Amino acid sequence: MYEFFAEISFHSFPVDAAIRAEWLSKIRRDRFTPTKNTRVCSRHFKETDVVVTGGGLKRLQKGAIPVLFTWNEFQLPTTRPSVWERCQRPESPTPDSDSASEMEIVAPDHDYCVVSETGVRATTADLVDANEALHQRIRELQLQVEGLQLRQRFGINRVMGSDDDVRFYTRFASRKYFMAFWALVENAVNNKMVRITSAKTASESSAISHSTKLPPIDELLLFLMYLSVGLPLRDLAERFSVHRSTASRIVSTWTHFLHTLLGSQRLWIPPEVVRAHLPPEFAAFPDTQVVLDCTEIFCQTPSSLLLQSEVFSTYKSHATFKAMIGMAPHGAITFVSGLYAGSMSDREIFKLSGIVNLLRPDMAIMVDKGFVVDNIAPCKVYRPAFLSKKQQMSQDDVRQTQSIARLRVHVERCIRRVKENKLFDREIPLSVCGSIEELFSVACFLVNYQNGPLVKAWATQQ
Numbered sequence: 181m182y183e184f185f186a187e188i189s190f191h192s193f194p195v196d197a198a199i200r201a202e203w204l205s206k207i208r209r210d211r212f213t214p215t216k217n218t219r220v221c222s223r224h225f226k227e228t229d230v231v232v233t234g235g236g237l238k239r240l241q242k243g244a245i246p247v248l249f250t251w252n253e254f255q256l257p258t259t260r261p262s263v264w265e266r267c268q269r270p271e272s273p274t275p276d277s278d279s280a281s282e283m284e285i286v287a288p289d290h291d292y293c294v295v296s297e298t299g300v301r302a303t304t305a306d307l308v309d310a311n312e313a314l315h316q317r318i319r320e321l322q323l324q325v326e327g328l329q330l331r332q333r334f335g336i337n338r339v340m341g342s343d344d345d346v347r348f349y350t351r352f353a354s355r356k357y358f359m360a361f362w363a364l365v366e367n368a369v370n371n372k373m374v375r376i377t378s379a380k381t382a383s384e385s386s387a388i389s390h391s392t393k394l395p396p397i398d399e400l401l402l403f404l405m406y407l408s409v410g411l412p413l414r415d416l417a418e419r420f421s422v423h424r425s426t427a428s429r430i431v432s433t434w435t436h437f438l439h440t441l442l443g444s445q446r447l448w449i450p451p452e453v454v455r456a457h458l459p460p461e462f463a464a465f466p467d468t469q470v471v472l473d474c475t476e477i478f479c480q481t482p483s484s485l486l487l488q489s490e491v492f493s494t495y496k497s498h499a500t501f502k503a504m505i506g507m508a509p510h511g512a513i514t515f516v517s518g519l520y521a522g523s524m525s526d527r528e529i530f531k532l533s534g535i536v537n538l539l540r541p542d543m544a545i546m547v548d549k550g551f552v553v554d555n556i557a558p559c560k561v562y563r564p565a566f567l568s569k570k571q572q573m574s575q576d577d578v579r580q581t582q583s584i585a586r587l588r589v590h591v592e593r594c595i596r597r598v599k600e601n602k603l604f605d606r607e608i609p610l611s612v613c614g615s616i617e618e619l620f621s622v623a624c625f626l627v628n629y630q631n632g633p634l635v636k637a638w639a640t641q642q
Contacts, residue, residue: 189238190219334419350404352630361629376433403434410602439618442625457510469543471507471591476500479608493522507591511634516624519617526550
């Protein structure tokens with residue numbers, strides 16, 4: 181009896197809930213709840229589950245589970261052989277080493293090279309043709325994916341494929357004109373541009389960050405679309421996949437940058453250069469230095485009655501901003517004034533614009549009837565004659581008026597190029613009045629880069 185008890189040992193239930201549940205499942209006793217004194221003898225465990233310590237005590241391996249009971253006759257079930265072991269496989273034929281061409285080829289059970297339509301084994305030529313067709317399909321799908329990716333985010337690549345798109349979105353006459361302008365400003369963009377950032381970004385870093393979400397050329401496109409197409413910031417942000425505040429900062433940054441960069445270039449042309457490029461139509465007025473005219477853009481009517489009286493234009497019957505633009509006889513814009521209140525006269529704007537300091541006695545200006553500046557301008561003034569108290573104009577006055585009208589129409593065409601920018605088609609909100617003068621000046625500066633000559637014949641004569 182002592183020897184029997186010496187061979188076996190008794191072990192309490194484990195504390196781990198999962199292993200304890202496994203023990204209860206294997207024991208198979210109904211309404212059985214073990215206590216702290218309940219023990220399971222070592223006969224119910226595999227021999228490898230019981231280890232003997234250095235002191236001679238028997239302990240269970242961690243995670244051991246009782247598996248030997250009377251219901252399985254204290255034996256573990258035999259392991260069933262695998263499919264690979266159960267199946268008998270034919271012996272592989274030994275190839276004849278004398279001739280590789282006489283080797284017996286055993287056909288597989290399934291012929292995956294059989295064409296379903298004909299049931300005939302496909303030839304090598306058929307497989308090559310099918311492979312080429314698949315490669316061609318892959319190339320077509322890749323092109324479609326690239327097109328969808330381009331459509332997903334607006335960018336310069338979307339408009340560069342068509343001169344009509346370039347003209348619509350940027351007002352540049354063609355891709356050639358746009359890329360020529362980009363080549364002029366690219367170096368300054370990379371080295372001299374000061375970006376407008378949010379207050380949070382400025383407080384986090386004192387250094388100027390040059391990293392932007394959009395490439396610089398796409399930022400230029402965004403700015404031109406804001407100016408030329410008049411798209412709202414929300415639409416631009418959606419097209420270029422940026423936040424609306426980011427689009428707003430891009431527009432502000434490029435407005436200040438182009439106003440500074442293009443405004444630093446000399447617009448006013450020396451008189452000898454003007455005479456060298458004088459079109460034949462100006463032969464009767466050879467000393468003409470600049471053709472002047474004023475234009476107006478609508479603005480939101482302010483609530484203040486005093487401001488309303490200042491910006492109200494009797495000519496447009498609306499609140500407006502007014503500016504004076506000067507054009508050289510050959511069609512280039514050579515002078516742009518600031519924006520003034522719509523109630524100001526042409527004479528007053530001429531006086532305040534600063535053009536008087538640029539004129540010399542050997543020059544002449546060509547103006548409309550509203551420019552009564554004979555006693556202000558230090559040079560000759562070509563202006564349509566007034567009837568005054570006469571009942572009828574003289575023959576010379578009529579001819580001169582007709583000649584001046586035919587030539588002055590070109591400055592109106594030049595101004596129309598500026599106002600083709602759709603931003604100026606709607607009322608300018610008072611909230612952007614702080615930057616509208618810079619935007620208008622930039623639009624005037626860009627006209628010299630965006631278009632060809634006003635009259636095509638002038639390009640062949642010069």
